[in-house]
Amino acid sequence: MSEAESQHSICEEEPRTSARARRPIININSNDFRVDIPEFEGKLDPEEFLDWLSTVERVFDYKAIPDDKKAKLVALKLRKYASLWWTNLCAKRIRNQKEKIITWEKTKTKLKARFLPSSYVQESYAQLHNLTQGHMSVDEYTMSLRSS
Numbered sequence: 001m002s003e004a005e006s007q008h009s010i011c012e013e014e015p016r017t018s019a020r021a022r023r024p025i026i027n028i029n030s031n032d033f034r035v036d037i038p039e040f041e042g043k044l045d046p047e048e049f050l051d052w053l054s055t056v057e058r059v060f061d062y063k064a065i066p067d068d069k070k071a072k073l074v075a076l077k078l079r080k081y082a083s084l085w086w087t088n089l090c091a092k093r094i095r096n097q098k099e100k101i102i103t104w105e106k107t108k109t110k111l112k113a114r115f116l117p118s119s120y121v122q123e124s125y126a127q128l129h130n131l132t133q134g135h136m137s138v139d140e141y142t143m144s145l146r147s148s
Contacts, residue, residue, distance in 0.1 A: 035072055042082030046120040060104075067076070070104035074111075085114060117131055 035058050042053045056077075060070055078086050091112060093100065101107055136144065 020038055026082060035062055037077045039077050039079045040082050041080040042078070042085060042115060043115075044115065046116050049111075051117040053111070068102070071107040073106070074107055082115070 037056055040049070040054060043049075056074060059065075065073065075086055090100070101110065134141070
């Protein structure tokens with residue numbers, strides 16, 4: 001197998017599955033890495049959304065993406081329901097004479113408001129509060145470690 005064929009086989013994309021679609025695409029060409037923002041379809045799965053959001057943040061950090069480009073890059077990666085929702089949100093803002101969303105922080109706030117149910121944070125806090133270590137609550141367990 002020639003070097004060109006070998007590189008081609010390394011760089012071929014695997015068929016996309018839902019789990020694969022959430023991960024960034026990394027292609028190895030010589031000494032260069034291609035890291036891309038994963039697509040987001042807008043499924044109402046808080047864990048999937050938070051995983052996607054975390055990956056986006058890591059890609060931004062790795063690629064040192066300037067703040068003024070982040071919102072536009074993410075908008076390009078929205079698919080299916082998420083893309084439709086974003087298009088409608090932008091159109092509604094224009095109709096209501098609100099300014100365009102241009103910052104990543106504002107974009108992230110809007111995405112979280114839509115794809116992260118408010119009950120998710122409350123449920124996560126309740127799960128953490130009710131976490132146990134053996135027969136003791138985490139608070140009791142922590143206190144027992146301090147007194148030992």
